[in-house]
Amino acid sequence: MNCPNKPKYFWPVMALGVIGISFGSILIKLSTAQPLAIAFYRLMFSGLLMLPFYFGQPGQKKVSLNDLGWIALSALFLSLHFVAWVYSLSFTSVTSSVVLVTINPLFVSILGWVFLKEKTGPRILVAIAVVVTGGAIIGGRALAAGGMGNLGNLLALAGALMASGYLLTGRHLRKRLSLVTYTTICYSMTAVILLMASLAAKTPLGGFSKINYLYFALMAIGPQLLGHSIFNWGLKYLPTPRIAMLIIAEPVGATILAFVVLKQVPSIFEMIGAVFIMAGVYISAQEGKGPAVT
Numbered sequence: 001m002n003c004p005n006k007p008k009y010f011w012p013v014m015a016l017g018v019i020g021i022s023f024g025s026i027l028i029k030l031s032t033a034q035p036l037a038i039a040f041y042r043l044m045f046s047g048l049l050m051l052p053f054y055f056g057q058p059g060q061k062k063v064s065l066n067d068l069g070w071i072a073l074s075a076l077f078l079s080l081h082f083v084a085w086v087y088s089l090s091f092t093s094v095t096s097s098v099v100l101v102t103i104n105p106l107f108v109s110i111l112g113w114v115f116l117k118e119k120t121g122p123r124i125l126v127a128i129a130v131v132v133t134g135g136a137i138i139g140g141r142a143l144a145a146g147g148m149g150n151l152g153n154l155l156a157l158a159g160a161l162m163a164s165g166y167l168l169t170g171r172h173l174r175k176r177l178s179l180v181t182y183t184t185i186c187y188s189m190t191a192v193i194l195l196m197a198s199l200a201a202k203t204p205l206g207g208f209s210k211i212n213y214l215y216f217a218l219m220a221i222g223p224q225l226l227g228h229s230i231f232n233w234g235l236k237y238l239p240t241p242r243i244a245m246l247i248i249a250e251p252v253g254a255t256i257l258a259f260v261v262l263k264q265v266p267s268i269f270e271m272i273g274a275v276f277i278m279a280g281v282y283i284s285a286q287e288g289k290g291p292a293v294t
Helices: 010-022 024-030 035-056 065-088 094-101 104-115 122-145 149-173 179-200 210-234 240-261 268-287
Strands: none
Touching (some): 010 024, 010 210, 010 240, 024 094, 035 065, 035 179, 035 210, 065 094, 065 149, 094 122, 094 149, 094 268, 104 122, 104 240, 122 149, 179 210, 240 268
């Protein structure tokens, strides 16, 4: 299907989404809660904040069992994305983690090529080579420095893969579900999955300082509702790879914020590797300029 005409405010709204997600890693670093607790509260607050919009929207709110199954799959991908990414920030720098977790367009292109039999070209192979080079620069430096840096980098890559599954299922569902319906149910299901994971892992979910609960709320309002929800909205007007490409702007904002707020200065290897990775992601996203969902 051809994509509908983008509204005049499309790009300003998407810019707001990029700003929103850029704060995610900083708020996670500031929180003293364990990763599973952070992920749970972020999604719980997001689901609760969406409920008034869900019940207040006009039209049909019922969702078929088939679509509920797809939303559950999307929620599982989102849960795994957050678990992997939040844990990655415990072992590696903001720059490395955010750069590696935002290579979604490359994974989206590869998955579409392998599983959906979507046509692709030599750009994907070039993109893979460029991204692998960038990852090797960042990973090689982490390996030379010792410690757990590469574990954090691998977790960030896993988070990127899971985010790609989340975006692809979201594109499938946005063909027939409204943004409010999809995001409300998906965020709520994700919160339930993360709650069960927290209980199974015996992760403390209470007793935090007031500032931690403020961080949880800000994560829900900024990175989730103004970030993820805006990108889900954008799936109506642009294909998945091009929406995912916009996310590569996040490392720039996150690195600047990490320097200002956390006094975390990226190494020259992280900067060089980031340039390679973002270039590769851009190349892969150019391959996917197909029709968007309607």
